[in-house]
Amino acid sequence: MQDKISDGRSIRRWRRRLADEREEARVYRSLAARRSGEEREILLGLAEAEERHARYWEDLLGDEIGRQRRGQFRMRVLVALARRFGSVFVLALAQRAESRSPYHYDQDVPASMAADERIHEEVVRALAARGRARVSGSFRAAVFGANDGLVSNLALVLGVIGGNLSSEVVLLTGFAGLLAGALSMGAGEYISVRSQRELLAAATPDPQARAVVPHLDVDANELALVYRARGMAEAEAQRRADALLRQLRSTLPHAHQESDATPEVGRGAEVSAEASDDHEVVGSGAKAAVSSFAFFASGALIPVLPFAVGLTGVVAIVASVVLVGLALMLTGATVGVLSGAAPLPRALRQLAIGLGAAAVTYLLGVLFGATIG
Template identity: 60%
Template sequence: MTSTGPDAAPCKAGPTSAQVRRWRRHLAEERMEARTYRALAENRTGEEREVLLALAEAERRHEEHWLALLGERALPAPRPSLSVLLGATLARLFGTIFVLAMAQRSEQRTSYDIDDDATAQMAADEHIHGEVVRALTARSRQALAGTFRAAVFGANDGLVSNLALVLGVAATGMDPHLVLATGVAGLLAGALSMAAGEWVSVISQRELLDASIPDPEAHRSVTHLDVDANELALVFRARGESAEEARAHADAVFERVMGPATTESGALAVRAALGDGGAAGRGAADEIGTPWRAASSSFLFFAAGALVPLLPWLAGLSGPVAIAVAAALVGVALLVTGGIVGVLSGQSPLPRALRQLAIGYGAALVTYLLGLAFGVSAA
């Protein structure tokens, strides 16, 4: 490290222009992150608010480091990069979950590890900040998981399947009105199928969860068990404890139930040991989402996605022009949806966007080539 604190001189000959540009970029990013955390804290209370304000304070300390190195070169105030500004705009559009996801991504991709002008403490701070934001984001991601999964799968399936369908039939030389009719039929059939599939999937998952939740009335039977046979130990063994651990666990429960403690205290002990099927079961079910919400999300987003490749024919285009425009529109939509998924998962958006594009275009190319082959045969 050539600098270990704000007061350290960068070098005797003065900083290079490349160093100054890098320091100004770091300064702009630290200020943007601090503003983001403070803005989030305004809408939070309790411990979460304190955590966000502590993150903002840490970014302020980093800001002071770059200000000390820059001196008068810190003016005029540097502007964040275009990508940072774009991310902030998307964050405002998509809400808190997107803000936190963008913040997590920013903290994780820190370049302080390889920047000789950043201190080791600053680099460590950024890595830990990434974990802090990951924890803050986890609850929002869980609440979003069921509906978001259905929405993303629905939109992408609509984009890819209907593009493949209309390109396949258009390549045969079919009349534009028939291409459009085929696309509309594909939109409705696919949307209904996706909605039905999501409803069945979610309701089945919730039923499986319900079957795995402990019986809330099971604790009432414990006081009537044979203490010597100790059937309660079998419950704990079935849950993964060794025979010795299960026996000791069961003995401790019996001691609470049969001892001088109150009946209420014993009941609470048994409930804690067996589980009452309450919070855990509800939390898992909430993470999956409701079947009707998942079904409606799938229907609407599939329909929206499937409508995109039909737009050229709805606008009166036909032939190769319509095919090219449809492919371009779907390509943009796939890049956007793939990038959003990447950001919300705390990962780099570009690889996910390109992956979505490659998958979508690959499927459409196959059906287009098949359409050409059938069209030539029919001719």
């Protein structure tokens, strides 16, 4: 009897595993449908691997496969998101799903399949990292802008309330804080990103310098110093410079015509690509400024809304704090998901920091209000 119960439990578990593998394959195929080039091929490769795992469970179940089942709810949600969005947010969720694979402690799973799942996590992590790099500039400005708007304007509103000022003054102060803060954030973000891009441009090697390499004195030159200045060890820098000059000696009569064939010129595209990647990670100054302005304003509007719709007194204060708390938890959870971490701890951390700062300002408002009164 016990064996039959155990067999029944195993069959139910295998069916769940089969359903989840099928859902994971759908996630990757849906993501691949919204991409092209190398990323599409990688995602299709992951889908094929999940389908191979599904066949393992099909073979294990045999005649007990039963009707086709749906995977876990979170996996079905992930499929729906992948079909509609295909964004880095979905990849981050897929990375987290891969990290929770139960295969490493399931005795019915071959070691090779458990290893596959661990590697899948790393593949998805790398794909998600590409996406994070593409949106990091605007996303950073958006998150910082929204959080600053939420916390600073809530603190401002509560500070004014603590000073026993009227609801009209609170409302005016809140909107003034919204506009002033949004303009300041937008301008500051634009200057910050532009300055960072200019610093990167100043540090990027000049491609024109490579054109003079064929004309260097083969007996005495400073090419090794260039490599050392870029961070290469002295021995490696000298070895690389010597190797390049040996190649130049063999082609010296044609150096003027064939300078494009030197390894340094070949590295030109590589350096340009690296510089382009760096600039992409930093983002555009205008986009960062607009994102920062818009998200700060959106965040700063939330603490003012209860007063704008006519609420007053304790009801308005409670409504403002609750709305801001929910918004803080949402931004914290979003950052947690995109970073591949658990969203709840990040949400609670964001809530504690934001409301803590607002509480300090409120107490200061009460203190100064009592002193002035």
